[in-house]
Amino acid sequence: MASTSSDPVVVVLQLTGANDYLNTVIPYTNPLYRDNRPNVGVPEDKVLPINDTLAFHPNMGPVKKLYDEGKIAIIHGIGYANSPRSHFRSMDIWHTCEPDKVGTEGWAGRLIRDLDPKGENVLKGVNFGQGLPRAMVVRGVPVTSVSDLEAYGVLTGVPAISGEQEKTRVLERFARMYAPAIGTGPVMDYLGQTGQDVLKGVDILKTAPQQYASTVQYADTPIAKNLRNIAQVYLANLGTQLFYTQHGSFDTHFNQVPMHNKLWTDVAAAIENFFDDLRAHDAGDNLIMMLFTEFGRRVHDNGTGTDHGAGGVAFVIGNRVNGGMYSEYPSLKPADLQQGDLAPNYDFRGFYATVVEKWLGLDPVSIVGGNFEQLDFI
Amino acid sequence: MPDQDIALMAHLMRRAGFGASRAELEARVAKGYEATVEELLHPESQPALDEDVLYRYFPNLEGPLAPVQAQTNWVYRMINTPRPLEEKMALFWHQLFATGNSKIDNPPELLQQIAMFRRHGLGSFRDLLVELAKNPAMIFWLDNNGNHRGAINENWGRELLELFSMGVGNYSEDDIKEASRSFTGWTIGPKLPRLPLGRFYWSFAYKPEDHDDSEKTFLGHKGRFNGEDIIDIVVQQPATARFLARHLYNFFVADEPQVPSWNITPPRDPEAIETLVQAYTTSHYDVRAVLRVLFRSDFFKQARFARVKSPAELVIGTVRLAGNFAAPRLGFQELAWECNYQGQEILNPPSVESWHTGQEWIDGGALVRRVNFAAKFLGDASLPGIHAIVDGLRTRGTLSPVEFVDGCLDLLGPLEVSEQTRRELLAQAEEEGALRWSTEQESRVSTQRVGVMLALIGASREYQFA
Numbered sequence: 001m002a003s004t005s006s007d008p009v010v011v012v013l014q015l016t017g018a019n020d021y022l023n024t025v026i027p028y029t030n031p032l033y034r035d036n037r038p039n040v041g042v043p044e045d046k047v048l049p050i051n052d053t054l055a056f057h058p059n060m061g062p063v064k065k066l067y068d069e070g071k072i073a074i075i076h077g078i079g080y081a082n083s084p085r086s087h088f089r090s091m092d093i094w095h096t097c098e099p100d101k102v103g104t105e106g107w108a109g110r111l112i113r114d115l116d117p118k119g120e121n122v123l124k125g126v127n128f129g130q131g132l133p134r135a136m137v138v139r140g141v142p143v144t145s146v147s148d149l150e151a152y153g154v155l156t157g158v159p160a161i162s163g164e165q166e167k168t169r170v171l172e173r174f175a176r177m178y179a180p181a182i183g184t185g186p187v188m189d190y191l192g193q194t195g196q197d198v199l200k201g202v203d204i205l206k207t208a209p210q211q212y213a214s215t216v217q218y219a220d221t222p223i224a225k226n227l228r229n230i231a232q233v234y235l236a237n238l239g240t241q242l243f244y245t246q247h248g249s250f251d252t253h254f255n256q257v258p259m260h261n262k263l264w265t266d267v268a269a270a271i272e273n274f275f276d277d278l279r280a281h282d283a284g285d286n287l288i289m290m291l292f293t294e295f296g297r298r299v300h301d302n303g304t305g306t307d308h309g310a311g312g313v314a315f316v317i318g319n320r321v322n323g324g325m326y327s328e329y330p331s332l333k334p335a336d337l338q339q340g341d342l343a344p345n346y347d348f349r350g351f352y353a354t355v356v357e358k359w360l361g362l363d364p365v366s367i368v369g370g371n372f373e374q375l376d377f378i
Numbered sequence: 379m380p381d382q383d384i385a386l387m388a389h390l391m392r393r394a395g396f397g398a399s400r401a402e403l404e405a406r407v408a409k410g411y412e413a414t415v416e417e418l419l420h421p422e423s424q425p426a427l428d429e430d431v432l433y434r435y436f437p438n439l440e441g442p443l444a445p446v447q448a449q450t451n452w453v454y455r456m457i458n459t460p461r462p463l464e465e466k467m468a469l470f471w472h473q474l475f476a477t478g479n480s481k482i483d484n485p486p487e488l489l490q491q492i493a494m495f496r497r498h499g500l501g502s503f504r505d506l507l508v509e510l511a512k513n514p515a516m517i518f519w520l521d522n523n524g525n526h527r528g529a530i531n532e533n534w535g536r537e538l539l540e541l542f543s544m545g546v547g548n549y550s551e552d553d554i555k556e557a558s559r560s561f562t563g564w565t566i567g568p569k570l571p572r573l574p575l576g577r578f579y580w581s582f583a584y585k586p587e588d589h590d591d592s593e594k595t596f597l598g599h600k601g602r603f604n605g606e607d608i609i610d611i612v613v614q615q616p617a618t619a620r621f622l623a624r625h626l627y628n629f630f631v632a633d634e635p636q637v638p639s640w641n642i643t644p645p646r647d648p649e650a651i652e653t654l655v656q657a658y659t660t661s662h663y664d665v666r667a668v669l670r671v672l673f674r675s676d677f678f679k680q681a682r683f684a685r686v687k688s689p690a691e692l693v694i695g696t697v698r699l700a701g702n703f704a705a706p707r708l709g710f711q712e713l714a715w716e717c718n719y720q721g722q723e724i725l726n727p728p729s730v731e732s733w734h735t736g737q738e739w740i741d742g743g744a745l746v747r748r749v750n751f752a753a754k755f756l757g758d759a760s761l762p763g764i765h766a767i768v769d770g771l772r773t774r775g776t777l778s779p780v781e782f783v784d785g786c787l788d789l790l791g792p793l794e795v796s797e798q799t800r801r802e803l804l805a806q807a808e809e810e811g812a813l814r815w816s817t818e819q820e821s822r823v824s825t826q827r828v829g830v831m832l833a834l835i836g837a838s839r840e841y842q843f844a
Contacts, residue, residue, distance in 0.1 A: 088445075088480035088726070102480075102729040122742060131719035132743045134728070145743035154749055155837055158757035160829025169809075170830060173802050174749075174837055181798045187633070187686065187737045188796070191745070191839040198742050307573075 008359050009241050011230060011289040012108065014133070015267070016248030018087065020306055021296035021313045021342065023260060025074060025329075028055045032299075032332040040256045040301040054329065059264040062272030063315075070323035071275075073377030075314040075351055077330045079344025083295050085308040087251070090294040095135035097349050097369045107352055108242055109138030110367045111360070115241050122201040125242040126233060128226040133244055142194075144201050149229040150209055153202050175199055208236035216277040223247040224270035231277045234287065241360070250293060256305035271317065288318035288359060288378070292348070298340050299332060311342035314351055316377050326375045347372050354378060383407045385792045387414065389682055392844045393630050394418050394673065395462025397695040399763060400770065400789055415673045419500065419666050421461035435706035441486070442576040448485030449714035449724050452492060456694045457703050457713075463669075467499035468492050469690060470629050472724070475510055475542060476732035477519045479725050483572075484515070487580055488725045491515045503622060503663040504613040507543065511605050514566045514580035520730065523565040527590040530558040537730055539612070547641040548617035549597060556594040560603040563589030613663045616655070623654035623668070630672055632684035633736035650677040683794055683843040686736050689720035691844055692748055696836070699790070700755040701763030720747045740842065749837045756790070757833030759825050768828050772815045779807035786831050795840045806834060 023040065027033045028047045047055035048064045056064045066072050080099045083090060096103030112125035119142050127136055127145040136143050146152045154174060161167050178195035181188075212232040218224040226245040233240055247267055252259050271289070278284030296312035311330045330342040337343065350372035353364035358378040365371060384400075387407050391398035395418070398406070406414045417423055432454060433440045439451045459465040472492060482488055491513050498506045510516055511534075517523055520534040535558030539549045565588070567581040594603045599611055612618055624645055628634040631650065635643050645651045653675060654668050661667030672678050687695065693716050697703045703710065717724055721744045727733055740748075755761065759768055767789045771777065777785060783803045787793045795803070807813075810827060814820040835841060 084481075086480070086483050088483070092480055104728050104731075127743075130715070132721070132741075139734070139738065142742050154746060155753050155833065156750060158753045158829075158833045160757040160759060160826050160833055162826070166830070170806075170834065173806055173834060177799050177802045177834070177838055179798070181796065184796050184798070188839055190737055191740060191842060194740060194742055194745050195749075195839070198746055201742065 006286050007239070007241055008361070009234060009243070009287040010355060010359065011234075011243040011287065012135070012245070013227075013267075013271075013289055013291045014244070014246035014248075015250050015291060015293040016091070016246045017251035017293075018090075018295050018297055018308060019250040019263075019293040019312065020252060020256065020260060021309070021311065022299065022306075023256070024057050024060070024264070025050075025076070025313050026055045026057065027053060027329060027332065029053050030332060036300045036332065038301065039303055040306060054325075057260070057264050059261050060268045062268040066271070066275065066317060067323060071317055071319060071321055072323050073316040073321050073375075074325045075316070075346060075375065075377070076325060076327040077311045077342065077345040078292070078314045078327065078348050078351060079295060079311045080347055080349075081344070083310040083341075083344070085295060085310065085341075087294060087308075092134060094292065094294055094348060095133060097352070097367075104134075104137075105139075106133070106135035106137045107367055108133075108135040108244060109141050109143065111356060111362065112136070112143060112242055113138055113141045114362050114367065115360070121239045122197045123204060123233075123238050123240050125244070126230075126240050128229050128243065128245040133246070136242075136244060142197060144205070146205065146229065148225075149205065149232060152205055154198060171199075204238055205233065208232040208238065211236050214277055215280055216273055218273040218277075219266065219269045221266045221270060223266055224273055227270045227274040228277070231274055234278075235281055235283060252297070253302065253305045253307060256301070259305075275317070285319050288316055288321060288355070290351075290355060291315040291317070292351070296342055299337060299342060300340060309341035310338055311344035314348070316355070320378070322377050324377075326377055346375075350374050381407075381792075383411075385682075386411065386679060388791050389679070390414065390418075390673065391462065392695065393466075393678075393685075395466055396456055396691065397698050399699070399701065400766065412674065415670065418463040418673075419670055421464035421500070424460040426461070427455055427459050431706060436710075443485040443489075445479050445485050445726065446711060446714055446718075448479075448489050449717070450711045451489060452724060453690075453694065453714045453717070454706075454710050456690065457697055457710075458705075464496050464499065467665075468495040469724075470626075471495040471499050471506075473629070473688075473727070473732050473735075474625055475516065476727035476730050477515050478727050478729070481519055482515050484577055484580070485725060486577055487515045490579060492725075500666045500669070501664065503618075503658075503665055504609060506665070507538075507609045507613065508606055510542070511538070511561065511564060511609065512582040514582055517564065517566050517582070518569075518580070522561055525558055525562050525564070527559075527562045527588050530555065530562065530590075532558045534558065534561060538608075541637075541730060543612045543621060544615055544617040545621040545640055546638075548615070553596055556596040556603070557608050559590045559592075559594055560596070560608045561605040563587075564605050619655040619658045620651060623651045623658060626654060626668060626672060627651060628735065629685075630669075631678050632681045633686060636734050636736075636738065637731070647677055650675065653677075683840065685844050686739050686842055687844045688733070688735060688739055689717045689722035689744070689748070690724055692842070693717050693720065693751065695844070696752050696755050699763050700758070700761040701766070702755075702761045704762075716747070716751060720744050720751070745842075748842065752836030752841055753833040756836035757829045759829045764829070764832060767832065768825050771813065771828060772821070772824075776815070777813040779804055779812070782807045782813045782827075782831070786828065786835060790832060790835055793835065793840060795835070795838060799838050799840055803831065803834060806831060 026047050028044055046058040049055040093099045095106050097107050116124040122142045125143040130147050132145045178192045180192050209232050218228045230243045292314045293312050296309040297306035298309045327346040349368040352368045353372050354374040356362050356364040356367050384403050387403045456465050494509055498509050521531045522534040525531040532554050536554045563585045565583050567583045570578045657668045657671040770789045771785050813824050
């Protein structure tokens with residue numbers, strides 16, 4: 001089960017709620033941008049220019065810094081045809097790679113299955129957050145979901161169990177209750193096996209914060225906490241190759257300006273903390289982080305915010321990423337818009353496929369459900 | 379030794395409802411099993427849930443609802459309904475006629491569908507299917523609003539036959555097409571956009587000009603069929619009787635294999651299915667009649683702990699046991715989230731094929747949450763239901779370790795556990811000897827020991843079953 005520390009690792013950071021493309025990577029010199037965003041347009045003197053035509057949101061300073069170091073690939077106009085512009089449906093599509101019918105298997109789950117076909121490492125794929133994203137769900141593929149690494153465990157928070165000693169004894173009792181026994185039937189066997197796997201995972205995961213020491217002071221935000229947990233598990237070399245987490249909500253229909261400001265302040269700071277942490281540990285060369293969202297937002301603002309759109313932007317961050325811009329910024333001309341939204345020109349499944357094939361060395365076709373154009377960001 | 383009548387009643391209430399406290403079980407045993415079955419089968423004999431109380435305390439659970447609010451609304455009802463079987467049947471039909479908010483994007487409209495299941499869930503299966511065919515959320519979910527004369531959309535026609543009545547292998551592709559043609563014109567009124575005025579209920583609309591009125595051949599019958607005619611033919615089919623019977627068996631009696639394999643894998647108890655099929659046929663498709671036969675049958679009474687609890691059953695059953703959600707208070711929404719995190723987003727099944735049940739409810743992530751959730755509630759002696767169990771043990775006097783363990787299992791269910799689990803629980807009890815209550819100090823220690831024991835039982839494999 002041991003793996004070398006050079007196995008490639010992917011961190012998926014989902015921006016939940018539909019991050020506004022136009023105010024994230026801003027066409028700040030395009031008059032159409034000003035015309036369409038009388039209320040939420042970012043002032044020209046506030047943006048962080050990347051070049052003559054595009055700039056980052058003012059609160060993305062740390063992201064700009066990484067971009068200038070050549071570590072960020074920006075994928076423009078990402079999406080898929082006929083967006084339903086529904087959060088749930090669109091997120092499902094991103095999770096299952098099935099734009100036209102309802103899929104039930106997650107691309108990341110398939111990925112984990114291909115990385116670990118015998119399911120030997122219950123920590124091969126770890127989600128940090130509540131519940132399990134559909135992206136990671138494939139029947140029979142064991143994955144782990146942790147809402148709080150320091151508190152992760154079985155029988156945590158039981159009022160009657162007082163003190164560590166009692167907790168340890170009760171856990172040992174629990175482990176014996178779940179030990180394999182003959183004659184109780186296949187479902188009990190399955191439960192026993194699952195319980196044992198969970199305990200193994202808990203025991204192994206416990207070592208991550210125990211071994212971790214860092215000079216980096218992470219911000220006090222949920223996203224920074226999740227990225228810190230990811231760093232702890234990554235640095236502990238437990239064989240995890242797929243990390244998943246999310247931040248939100250980016251659904252800025254109303255009051256977008258202060259909301260989006262805070263969202264990006266928090267995400268950018270957390271990303272900076274994370275990569276600083278990896279660098280301080282002389283690690284990170286085998287890691288990339290993918291950022292995506294379920295769709296972009298409407299070109300014209302609605303007074304204080306923006307409504308659901310179509311084409312969006314994705315990022316890939318890492319030491320070995322070929323930084324720069326990929327695909328095309330969709331046109332803002334009215335004739336080129338789809339129902340008032342930016343037309344996507346790059347299929348998101350190519351984004352996944354690039355990572356799956358070029359970074360993880362796996363066959364992408366069965367994972368993303370087809371052949372899609374890959375880019376050279378790796 | 380657990381009273382056999384109490385054990386049987388507990389089994390009935392776990393299956394036909396969401397569980398019952400010891401006090402309720404004793405009252406129902408006094409009334410009698412058959413009388414209780416009749417009461418359950420006639421929810422109208424009990425008052426409806428008091429909505430005035432619900433909405434006075436939770437005005438935000440009425441009107442335009444976000445998904446989690448609609449879930450919370452239903453969780454509240456499942457916990458506090460005076461009509462357990464009516465509510466359990468609404469859950470059954472929701473799991474069978476799986477309609478998801480991921481596409482509907484209108485939580486109040488979905489609650490309307492659930493309300494329809496309450497109204498029609500115990501009556502004629504034929505009438506229920508007609509209501510379903512007219513249900514706006516279902517029409518939109520399966521695209522029947524895109525099913526037009528001369529340009530059919532087969533989604534509803536197919537799923538009606540494949541998932542909602544007959545099951546794979548009992549009809550042809552042509553039958554699907556003919557059924558779809560028959561349902562042309564069954565659509566919904568224009569949906570008002572969500573902004574700027576908020577959400578509105580949808581409505582059924584029949585468009586005769588869009589209805590294909592020509593002759594169809596469906597399952598060997600010929601006629602100028604409309605939707606109701608198709609349903610009339612479908613409910614008569616032996617395949618429908620068997621399919622519905624097997625679903626009821628799977629939900630109320632014991633876990634069957636997953637539905638997609640039903641056309642190749644026979645039922646685990648073909649005689650039981652046949653009994654239910656007979657009831658369906660002789661009662662002219664009456665769900666109440668089938669359930670009456672089911673609840674009175676030996677195969678039901680003997681099927682103790684033969685089903686893995688769904689997340690909804692585990693969360694709601696545990697909370698009802700603990701007794702701390704019997705009235706409006708903060709925290710109902712967290713219970714809805716807990717069902718989500720455990721893998722069942724009620725009102726949002728992953729697809730029209732619904733959730734995979736039985737063993738497939740459990741994976742590493744779900745198991746941790748289920749165990750921790752149950753242990754947290756059952757291991758809290760300050761909660762009314764747990765306190766009642768502690769009191770129940772106290773009245774039995776000083777208890778030996780064996781009596782301690784058996785007492786806990788009795789008052790929590792009664793629950794049955796395997797030899798292995800019982801051995802461990804006994805070892806736990808033996809660690810500190812007899813359970814005593816004679817002094818303040820002893821009471822305190824014993825209360826804490828009971829909490830730990832109940833938490834361990836809640837964490838056991840056996841607790842995953844109902």
